[in-house]
Amino acid sequence: MSIKANDFVLEVEGLTVSFDGFKAVNDLSFYVNEGEIRVIIGPNGAGKTTVLDLICGRTQATTGSIKFRGKELTRMKEHEIVHTGVGRKFQNPSIYDDLTVFENLEISYPRGRSVFGALAFKRDKEVIREVEATAETIFLKDDLDKQAGLLSHGQKQWLEIGMLLIQKPDLLMLDEPVAGMSVAERKKTADLLNRITEGRSVLVVEHDMQFVEDIAHRVTVMHQGKVLSEGSMTRVKNDPKVIEVYLGH
Amino acid sequence: MQERAKALFMPRQDLIGFAVLALILIVILPLILDVFRLNLVGKYLTYSFVALGLVLCWGYGGILSLGQGLFFGLGGYCMAMFLKLEASDPVSTKIQSTPGIPDFMDWNQITAIPWWWQPFNSLTLSLIAVVLVPTLFAFIISVAMFKRRVGGVYFAIITQALAAILTILIIGQQGYTGGVNGITDLRTLLGWDIRSDNAKLVLYFVNCILLFGCLLIAQFIRKNKLGRILVAMRDREERVRFSGYDVANFKIFVFCLAAAISSVGGAMFTLQVGFMSPSFVGIVPSIEMVIFCAVGGRLSILGAVYGSLLVNWAKTSFSESFPELWLFAMGALFIGVVMAFPNGLASLFLRYIEPYLPAWYHGKAKPVQPAEVVEKAPLTSTDTQPETATSKSTEKQSDETVPVNSLEGGVYVD
Numbered sequence: 001m002s003i004k005a006n007d008f009v010l011e012v013e014g015l016t017v018s019f020d021g022f023k024a025v026n027d028l029s030f031y032v033n034e035g036e037i038r039v040i041i042g043p044n045g046a047g048k049t050t051v052l053d054l055i056c057g058r059t060q061a062t063t064g065s066i067k068f069r070g071k072e073l074t075r076m077k078e079h080e081i082v083h084t085g086v087g088r089k090f091q092n093p094s095i096y097d098d099l100t101v102f103e104n105l106e107i108s109y110p111r112g113r114s115v116f117g118a119l120a121f122k123r124d125k126e127v128i129r130e131v132e133a134t135a136e137t138i139f140l141k142d143d144l145d146k147q148a149g150l151l152s153h154g155q156k157q158w159l160e161i162g163m164l165l166i167q168k169p170d171l172l173m174l175d176e177p178v179a180g181m182s183v184a185e186r187k188k189t190a191d192l193l194n195r196i197t198e199g200r201s202v203l204v205v206e207h208d209m210q211f212v213e214d215i216a217h218r219v220t221v222m223h224q225g226k227v228l229s230e231g232s233m234t235r236v237k238n239d240p241k242v243i244e245v246y247l248g249h
Numbered sequence: 250m251q252e253r254a255k256a257l258f259m260p261r262q263d264l265i266g267f268a269v270l271a272l273i274l275i276v277i278l279p280l281i282l283d284v285f286r287l288n289l290v291g292k293y294l295t296y297s298f299v300a301l302g303l304v305l306c307w308g309y310g311g312i313l314s315l316g317q318g319l320f321f322g323l324g325g326y327c328m329a330m331f332l333k334l335e336a337s338d339p340v341s342t343k344i345q346s347t348p349g350i351p352d353f354m355d356w357n358q359i360t361a362i363p364w365w366w367q368p369f370n371s372l373t374l375s376l377i378a379v380v381l382v383p384t385l386f387a388f389i390i391s392v393a394m395f396k397r398r399v400g401g402v403y404f405a406i407i408t409q410a411l412a413a414i415l416t417i418l419i420i421g422q423q424g425y426t427g428g429v430n431g432i433t434d435l436r437t438l439l440g441w442d443i444r445s446d447n448a449k450l451v452l453y454f455v456n457c458i459l460l461f462g463c464l465l466i467a468q469f470i471r472k473n474k475l476g477r478i479l480v481a482m483r484d485r486e487e488r489v490r491f492s493g494y495d496v497a498n499f500k501i502f503v504f505c506l507a508a509a510i511s512s513v514g515g516a517m518f519t520l521q522v523g524f525m526s527p528s529f530v531g532i533v534p535s536i537e538m539v540i541f542c543a544v545g546g547r548l549s550i551l552g553a554v555y556g557s558l559l560v561n562w563a564k565t566s567f568s569e570s571f572p573e574l575w576l577f578a579m580g581a582l583f584i585g586v587v588m589a590f591p592n593g594l595a596s597l598f599l600r601y602i603e604p605y606l607p608a609w610y611h612g613k614a615k616p617v618q619p620a621e622v623v624e625k626a627p628l629t630s631t632d633t634q635p636e637t638a639t640s641k642s643t644e645k646q647s648d649e650t651v652p653v654n655s656l657e658g659g660v661y662v663d
């Protein structure tokens with residue numbers, strides 16, 4: 001795959017969403033490169049989660065455009081957006097507590113996604129191999145038969161990341177992936193993210209500055225639904241506007 | 250890891266469960282009960298079709314329907330229409346002002362069989378209609394609701410309203426439906442007298458075979474990926490949607506399947522009891538069906554059968570002595586079950602009986618020590634298996650048993 005400078009995976013342009021007149025995201029534009037880890041930071045209520053919601057189709061944009069590999073996402077249904085290669089992790093770990101780790105990953109494996117496809121689904125060697133490989137990546141190889149509800153908080157976060165990885169998305173969106181994790185777990189997660197970026201782009205929302213420094217290629221700072229600053233972590237950290245509204249306190 | 254590959258359709262414990270139920274229904278009950286009582290059991294079993302549908306749609310899929318009587322009733326009415334036309338031949342209705350039409354039509358000054366009754370002259374078409382009409386109805390309701398993402402309590406209320414509307418419609422259109430009395434005085438099926446003892450016996454066994462057919466379908470679903478998606482959807486609908494599934498389609502499917510299964514029960518009711526009336530369509534019967542399902546355990550397909558049998562047996566014995574108290578007793582039973590055993594009789598079995606069953610029941614792969622379970626059981630207020638037992642068994646078991654056990658409980662204490 002050739003990577004040209006203007007060959008963006010994700011192009012967000014003039015994106016606005018208004019909740020009863022309140023513009024949670026206001027004329028927002030940004031572009032994500034192939035293979036890039038982009039982190040969105042900003043104070044609470046800045047609209048970071050809403051941006052992810054808009055991209056994955058959970059919220060309908062009022063105006064603006066979201067192009068993923070040239071395809072307009074704003075008019076697609078949620079599952080169609082997933083099928084084009086966008087995966088999304090929620091802010092609170094969102095896994096199937098009543099199923100095992102294996103089954104959590106198996107359901108996320110992109111085959112048999114229609115009703116009759118699911119009925120005809122066979123747990124064949126390929127599925128088992130993929131599930132085991134993914135479990136290895138997310139440090140859960142020994143817990144495959146464990147009920148997911150029994151995992152620790154950090155492991156649940158990993159499991160949800162694994163559930164996305166097994167879909168092999170081209171764009172991976174993670175909302176606060178290290179929230180509630182121990183320092184050691186954060187480090188492992190940073191390694192994990194750095195390992196999995198090959199051939200895909202990652203969009204991360206995060207508050208933990210150390211973690212952001214560890215993973216970000218570029219950072220977008222949001223404030224009141226708009227882009228406040230954008231660039232490398234060093235540049236953004238020294239931007240007086242950013243210091244004033246976000247990093248200063 | 251080897252074991253995971255063969256996702257078992259019928260693990261040992263389930264097979265034994267099926268066999269025990271078959272033994273009870275097909276051998277023991279026919280041996281110890283006279284035809285009258287057996288016919289009564291057959292009637293109760295027709296409700297268990299509905300309860301079974303609710304296990305799939307409510308227990309697994311998380312879609313509570315308070316209007317399943319709709320599908321039971323529609324299936325039953327389709328069957329009744331065929332039998333009524335057969336019973337209304339010109340010879341036996343010659344005293345009517347228009348001979349050859351159902352008696353209630355004649356009483357309502359209707360002089361010809363309406364066009365939509367015509368297909369019910371054919372048994373084949375009637376049998377197709379028994380399943381197709383309720384399923385189509387369910388399809389329309391569920392597409393309208395689930396594609397618009399109406400769910401939860403709103404869905405339950407709408408199904409209840411629809412059951413009420415159909416009842417009112419049937420009662421109001423007396424000339425076409427037999428009104429509040431329903432379609433009565435059914436006699437023969439292709440000349441075979443369904444009121445005879447012999448017929449009742451045969452119909453009881455036909456009912457059992459159909460019930461086991463439906464149980465096998467349900468077993469297939471719950472052991473299939475579709476069953477796991479239903480569970481996933483029940484707990485985390487958004488996650489399923491953002492894993493690339495069109496969630497509404499799965500809800501539509503399971504709701505239609507539940508309706509189809511209920512409709513078979515309805516038709517068998519008509520055949521065994523000899524009539525069908527609006528009192529099996531409306532709100533009260535629909536809620537009763539939910540209670541049968543809840544008492545049996547809403548996650549247990551076999552529990553649906555036991556729940557229906559037990560509650561109805563209690564109802565019959567109880568209402569013989571205190572008819573006016575039955576509704577209160579039923580309400581108390583429902584609240585009691587939901588509060589004390591959210592997963593019904595099935596959870597009692599899993600906690601108090603299964604651990605004591607001999608080794609051949611568990612197969613060599615399940616090293617559960619009863620002592621350990623006894624020690625732990627009173628400590629956990631939820632009806633889950635103690636965590637130690639679960640985590641122990643996970644290593645040696647295929648993953649099949651773990652989610653099943655875990656499904657029986659709500660919260661894990663860790």
Ligand SMILES: Nc1ncnc2c1ncn2[C@@H]1O[C@H](COP(=O)(O)OP(=O)(O)OP(=O)(O)O)[C@@H](O)[C@H]1O
Nearest residue numbers: 019022024042043044045046047048049050051091
């Ligand atoms: N569906 C909605 N309806 C109305 N207001 C909403 C909705 N979703 C989000 N908002 C509002 O939009 C603003 C942005 O919310 P958002 O969740 O995107 O913030 P965030 O940057 O993710 O914050 P945090 O760091 O706390 O997660 C908030 O003021 C929120 O209350």
Ligand SMILES: [Mg+2]
Nearest residue numbers: 048049050091
């Ligand atoms: Mg957020």
